[in-house]
Amino acid sequence: xxxxxxxxxxxxxxxxxxxxxxxxxxxxxxxxxxxxxxxxxxxxxxxxxxxxxxxxxxxxxxxxxxxxxxxxxxxxxxxxxxxxxxxxxxxxxxxxxxxxxxxxxxxxxxxxxxx
Amino acid sequence: xxxxxxxxxxxxxxxxxxxxxxxxxxxxxxxxxxxxxxxxxxxxxxxxxxxxxxxxxxxxxxxxxxxxxxxxxxxxxxxxxxxxxxxxxxxxxxxxxxxxxxxxxxxxxxxxxx
Numbered sequence: 099x100x101x102x103x104x105x106x107x108x109x110x111x112x113x114x115x116x117x118x119x120x121x122x123x124x125x126x127x128x129x130x131x132x133x134x135x136x137x138x139x140x141x142x143x144x145x146x147x148x149x150x151x152x153x154x155x156x157x158x159x160x161x162x163x164x165x166x167x168x169x170x171x172x173x174x175x176x177x178x179x180x181x182x183x184x185x186x187x188x189x190x191x192x193x194x195x196x197x198x199x200x201x202x203x204x205x206x207x208x209x210x211x212x213x
Numbered sequence: 214x215x216x217x218x219x220x221x222x223x224x225x226x227x228x229x230x231x232x233x234x235x236x237x238x239x240x241x242x243x244x245x246x247x248x249x250x251x252x253x254x255x256x257x258x259x260x261x262x263x264x265x266x267x268x269x270x271x272x273x274x275x276x277x278x279x280x281x282x283x284x285x286x287x288x289x290x291x292x293x294x295x296x297x298x299x300x301x302x303x304x305x306x307x308x309x310x311x312x313x314x315x316x317x318x319x320x321x322x323x324x325x326x327x
Contacts, residue, residue, distance in 0.1 A: 129314060130314050130315075132315060132316065134318075139323075140320060140321075141217075141304060141318040141319050141320040141321050142304070142306075142318040143318075144315055144316065144317060144318075147314075147315040187256075191314055200246075200258040200261065200269065200272070201246075201256075201258070201316060203255060203256040205255055206255075
């Protein structure tokens with residue numbers, strides 16, 4: 099059974115700092131990995147999707163890497179801003195088959211960026 | 214581009230009542246997922262549809278829960294009868310299978326059962 103762990107559970111940083119959020123998963127047979135952000139009382143917003151054949155994806159100040167063999171992904175946020183404050187979730191997906199279709203989520207990292 | 218649309222956004226009901234949650238996926242998407250989020254258990258997959266057909270309903274907690282997808286643009290999740298432990302935020306997500314597999318979530322329906 100796939101298990102996804104995110105470290106740290108919570109992080110508080112001053113504005114402008116670069117930071118790294120970590121995600122690890124136990125089963126390396128994944129199809130893709132997706133990073134989301136969730137604001138309080140809101141849905142999940144997709145940030146980056148990395149296919150199993152890819153090593154990284156970038157969008158603006160965000161960069162996500164994937165090391166499938168070691169079961170790890172990182173989300174790098176450059177020059178953090180107060181608007182980045184949210185909970186960040188990573189989720190892995192095994193494939194199309196019945197049991198693999200589900201995303202397995204980590205418990206999230208709650209990020210606070212202080213002005 | 215309209216995202217995944219869910220209704221109602223908030224529902225407060227009494228134990229024993231029937232609850233129906235609705236979802237309109239993004240046009241062109243062929244997969245639809247219902248998730249439930251609670252503080253205790255995080256995000257749990259309830260059911261997954263592909264091309265309107267239920268593929269994996271192993272996450273549906275019990276017979277009180279049922280889901281339908283009569284066409285590509287509409288799905289419902291029904292709880293009958295509702296219980297206080299069903300209180301949670303229910304999310305609908307859609308995606309295009311075979312094209313990367315990225316999922317897009319709705320804003321959720323917050324259910325409170327008194």
